[in-house]
Amino acid sequence: MAKILKTKEICTNIWEFIIEAPLIASKAQAGQFLILRLHERGERIPLTLADWDPEAGTVTLVVQAVGKSTREMVERFGEGDEIRDVVGPLGLPSEIKRYGTVVCVGGGVGIAPIYPIARALKAAGNGVVTIAGARRRDLLFWLDKLDAVSDELIVTTDDGSFGRKGLVTEPLRELLEAGRVDKIWAIGPAVMMKFCSLTASEFDVPIVVSLNPIMIDGTGMCGVCRVEVAGETKFACVDGPEFEGDKVNWDLFLARLAMYRDLEEKALEAYRATTEERL
Amino acid sequence: MTIVPRKTPMREQPPAERIRNFHEVPLGYTPEEAVQEAKRCLQCKRAPCIQGCPVNIKIPQFIRRIAEGDFRGAIRKIKEDNYLPAICGRVCPQEIQCEAVCTLGKKFEPVAIGRLERFAADWEYEAGVEIPPPGKPTGFRVAVVGSGPAGLTCAAELRRYGHEVTIFEALHEPGGVLVYGIPEFRLPKCIVTQEVENVRRLGVEIRLNVVVGRTVTVDELFADGFHAVFVGSGAGLPRFLEIPGESLVGVYSANEFLTRVNLMRAYLFPEYDTPIKVGRRVAVVGGGNVAMDAARTALRLGAEEVMVLYRRTEAEMPARAEEVHHAKEEGVEFHFLVNPVRFLGEDGVLRGVECVRMELGEPDASGRRRPIPIEGSNFTMEVDTAIIAIGNSPHPLIPRTTPGLEVSRQGTIVADDLGVTSREGVFAGGDIVTGAATVILAMGAGKRAAYAIDRYLREKYGRKGAG
Ligand SMILES: Cc1cc2nc3c(=O)[nH]c(=O)nc-3n(C[C@H](O)[C@H](O)[C@H](O)COP(=O)(O)OP(=O)(O)OC[C@H]3O[C@@H](n4cnc5c(N)ncnc54)[C@H](O)[C@@H]3O)c2cc1C
Numbered sequence: 001m002a003k004i005l006k007t008k009e010i011c012t013n014i015w016e017f018i019i020e021a022p023l024i025a026s027k028a029q030a031g032q033f034l035i036l037r038l039h040e041r042g043e044r045i046p047l048t049l050a051d052w053d054p055e056a057g058t059v060t061l062v063v064q065a066v067g068k069s070t071r072e073m074v075e076r077f078g079e080g081d082e083i084r085d086v087v088g089p090l091g092l093p094s095e096i097k098r099y100g101t102v103v104c105v106g107g108g109v110g111i112a113p114i115y116p117i118a119r120a121l122k123a124a125g126n127g128v129v130t131i132a133g134a135r136r137r138d139l140l141f142w143l144d145k146l147d148a149v150s151d152e153l154i155v156t157t158d159d160g161s162f163g164r165k166g167l168v169t170e171p172l173r174e175l176l177e178a179g180r181v182d183k184i185w186a187i188g189p190a191v192m193m194k195f196c197s198l199t200a201s202e203f204d205v206p207i208v209v210s211l212n213p214i215m216i217d218g219t220g221m222c223g224v225c226r227v228e229v230a231g232e233t234k235f236a237c238v239d240g241p242e243f244e245g246d247k248v249n250w251d252l253f254l255a256r257l258a259m260y261r262d263l264e265e266k267a268l269e270a271y272r273a274t275t276e277e278r279l
Numbered sequence: 280m281t282i283v284p285r286k287t288p289m290r291e292q293p294p295a296e297r298i299r300n301f302h303e304v305p306l307g308y309t310p311e312e313a314v315q316e317a318k319r320c321l322q323c324k325r326a327p328c329i330q331g332c333p334v335n336i337k338i339p340q341f342i343r344r345i346a347e348g349d350f351r352g353a354i355r356k357i358k359e360d361n362y363l364p365a366i367c368g369r370v371c372p373q374e375i376q377c378e379a380v381c382t383l384g385k386k387f388e389p390v391a392i393g394r395l396e397r398f399a400a401d402w403e404y405e406a407g408v409e410i411p412p413p414g415k416p417t418g419f420r421v422a423v424v425g426s427g428p429a430g431l432t433c434a435a436e437l438r439r440y441g442h443e444v445t446i447f448e449a450l451h452e453p454g455g456v457l458v459y460g461i462p463e464f465r466l467p468k469c470i471v472t473q474e475v476e477n478v479r480r481l482g483v484e485i486r487l488n489v490v491v492g493r494t495v496t497v498d499e500l501f502a503d504g505f506h507a508v509f510v511g512s513g514a515g516l517p518r519f520l521e522i523p524g525e526s527l528v529g530v531y532s533a534n535e536f537l538t539r540v541n542l543m544r545a546y547l548f549p550e551y552d553t554p555i556k557v558g559r560r561v562a563v564v565g566g567g568n569v570a571m572d573a574a575r576t577a578l579r580l581g582a583e584e585v586m587v588l589y590r591r592t593e594a595e596m597p598a599r600a601e602e603v604h605h606a607k608e609e610g611v612e613f614h615f616l617v618n619p620v621r622f623l624g625e626d627g628v629l630r631g632v633e634c635v636r637m638e639l640g641e642p643d644a645s646g647r648r649r650p651i652p653i654e655g656s657n658f659t660m661e662v663d664t665a666i667i668a669i670g671n672s673p674h675p676l677i678p679r680t681t682p683g684l685e686v687s688r689q690g691t692i693v694a695d696d697l698g699v700t701s702r703e704g705v706f707a708g709g710d711i712v713t714g715a716a717t718v719i720l721a722m723g724a725g726k727r728a729a730y731a732i733d734r735y736l737r738e739k740y741g742r743k744g745a746g
């Protein structure tokens with residue numbers, strides 16, 4: 001059981017949760033995640049450790065409500081409620097060292113997981129340029145937090161409602177053209193990570209992406225999270241979730257993400273029906 | 280005395296009915312049937328069955344008590360050597376253990392030892408389970424990693440020696456393979472829950488959702504004041520065929536398939552949140568218990584045709600005879616001497632499998648004849664689901680995060696018969712030491728390790744204990 005200490009909608013449909021998890025907080029490192037199960041009948045949901053406080057024994061999660069489980073989490077779980085199971089930290093930590101200048105790209109809800117990585121890279125003495133992108137202004141969050149750990153923060157929106165108009169790959173390309181990038185981290189929707197990787201390869205700059213395939217146990221036991229990297233099968237939960245972006249088989253990754261789309265919709269419908277019953 | 284040549288039959292759910300539910304298939308003996316079967320035992324002096332049992336249950340003695348109607352006496356006798364009889368009675372491969380050497384079995388069918396073991400255990404559940412008192416407190420604290428049969432048995436036994444025990448389990452439910460692997464229709468989860476409850480009642484603390492090696496390391500367990508650590512983390516890493524197309528949508532590892540259904544209750548989706556998909560034509564690759572479980576589960580989820588593809592012949596299949604028999608009754612098709620070479624897909628989704636025919640050559644290291652592909656015999660089968668059930672390997676997490684722990688080339692922890700490893704204070708047993716094996720072997724290893732841990736603690740810290 002893990003108690004929820006605080007919840008807050010930080011932008012449209014994206015929520016911040018602070019939960020009590022002292023063991024995880026004391027061990028957490030940038031790049032790792034946890035798995036939680038809301039209740040007895042719940043599925044296991046992987047979520048990145050977006051922040052943590054070892055002294056307070058808490059971790060911060062940022063959740064985008066996309067389907068049945070995440071919707072249920074933001075709609076039915078509030079301050080003081082208990083989450084039935086929480087396990088972590090899982091996955092390998094980001095390889096934090098002094099690279100020189102690092103560009104951290106966070107897209108959509110990926111802004112949250114990029115934050116602790118940018119912070120750690122900064123603390124390790126890197127120059128950190130952060131690019132945060134979203135479709136619209138109301139889907140941006142944590143810009144102040146990112147600003148505090150970056151030497152430069154670039155914000156983009158698809159529709160130009162805030163910051164630069166356009167996709168995150170555009171400022172990324174400019175930085176690469178200016179030739180001052182030693183390493184890139186990109187976290188966000190698969191398509192964004194794919195295009196960031198293609199851009200990085202053009203300039204021969206190494207890029208790390210964080211893959212978020214479907215997972216169950218998160219301990220290497222089931223293999224549902226397998227991804228193909230440099231022609232080899234890897235389990236994202238134990239060999240990742242971070243991999244070299246230019247070596248990922250993105251088509252396979254996207255196909256596997258969509259594996260349960262029809263059933264996910266069915267689950268959401270069934271959930272909506274129970275919500276209506278309640279009203 | 281007249282000898283009854285055949286085992287007293289056990290009632291079962293009829294195949295046509297049971298493939299539409301997840302309830303247990305064999306229904307167990309009534310007291311009358313059990314007594315009748317127990318009377319078949321010749322009570323032979325030599326009792327080869329005891330040697331045939333990996334934990335040397337005093338078989339003729341418990342059977343005699345059943346024959347006399349003393350069911351409490353029977354279960355007490357079994358529990359002197361076996362903590363998990365309700366489970367072992369259901370899942371042990373008796374036909375290659377106790378029943379293989381039964382004297383009666385030389386001419387007739389052997390005594391149904393497994394069924395009688397199950398009967399006695401089930402009877403106890405109805406009548407009330409006796410929990411033996413824990414030993415006098417020693418003040419020693421032992422950490423047990425993993426709550427499979429090895430960990431549960433080791434923990435229970437350590438309590439009998441009087442040590443304090445905490446089990447650390449990575450998943451949200453205790454039981455190991457017993458909960459995530461073996462399906463409900465073969466081992467009802469309420470039985471596992473009950474066994475775990477018994478271990479808790481002995482005073483064992485079970486901490487779920489702790490991944491040793493991540494949440495806490497073995498070194499940190501010692502730093503936290505544990506005097507010894509038992510590693511019973513099993514062989515949970517699914518092996519793949521390493522052929523093209525293995526990551527297509529529709530290709531499962533048996534672990535994924537069975538975990539979704541058993542641990543996550545996907546067969547009750549959407550009442551439970553975790554989904555599962557099974558197509559019309561399912562190929563299961565492998566010939567062990569895991570393959571049988573996956574095939575029979577697929578049928579129950581509504582597959583029209585389920586085919587087991589095995590690269591040797593029926594004689595070499597490692598599955599329990601009863602499982603093969605049940606699978607056949609239920610309509611699972613067996614294709615022997617075939618091996619997949621490639622999965623075929625369209626837009627990332629499985630559409631078929633290309634196989635090659637095999638023939639048996641010279642015996643290999645396992646003593647079984649090695650399957651050799653017949654060149655040019657390739658053919659394809661249309662399938663929309665494939666389940667890979669070719670075995671599991673030990674998980675590298677604990678060895679990797681525990682300095683000084685010697686590991687074999689196969690990734691198993693190196694330990695002697697008592698579970699003593701290369702690292703002082705660290706003991707190991709079960710599948711993590713042997714590679715994927717059986718429940719009873721894991722249990723026996725847990726029990727012997729408890730003995731070794733007790734001896735180690737007393738030798739190291741003296742007789743007075745930790746206090
Ligand atoms: C290592 C890891 C870290 C993650 N970190 C976060 C995080 O910090 N914040 C967060 O909001 N989400 C994160 N995710 C994704 C999150 O786990 C999924 O969104 C969630 O499980 C979806 O469950 P659901 O029942 O709400 O939606 P579902 O009904 O399962 O899915 C609804 C929709 O979301 C898509 N979807 C499902 N799973 C994923 C996924 N893994 N990634 C992207 N899209 C998916 C589906 O294709 C579908 O379109 C992470 C995933 C992984 C593997």
Ligand SMILES: Cc1cc2nc3c(=O)[nH]c(=O)nc-3n(C[C@H](O)[C@H](O)[C@H](O)COP(=O)(O)OP(=O)(O)OC[C@H]3O[C@@H](n4cnc5c(N)ncnc54)[C@H](O)[C@@H]3O)c2cc1C
Binds near residue numbers: 424427430454599
């Ligand atoms: C589908 C299937 C069917 C089978 N059928 C039979 C059968 O009919 N008869 C039979 O005798 N045997 C059968 N077996 C084999 C048998 O189940 C195993 O040999 C036995 O369970 C091994 O016991 P164990 O305690 O060593 O490991 P497991 O049962 O694997 O338990 C290990 C436990 O440790 C946990 N763990 C792992 N790593 C960590 C970590 N780092 N931190 C914390 N916890 C951890 C795991 O989550 C798991 O709960 C079957 C196996 C499978 C998969």
Ligand code: FES
Binds near residue numbers: 217220223
């Ligand atoms: S989630 Fe099961 S192996 Fe990665």
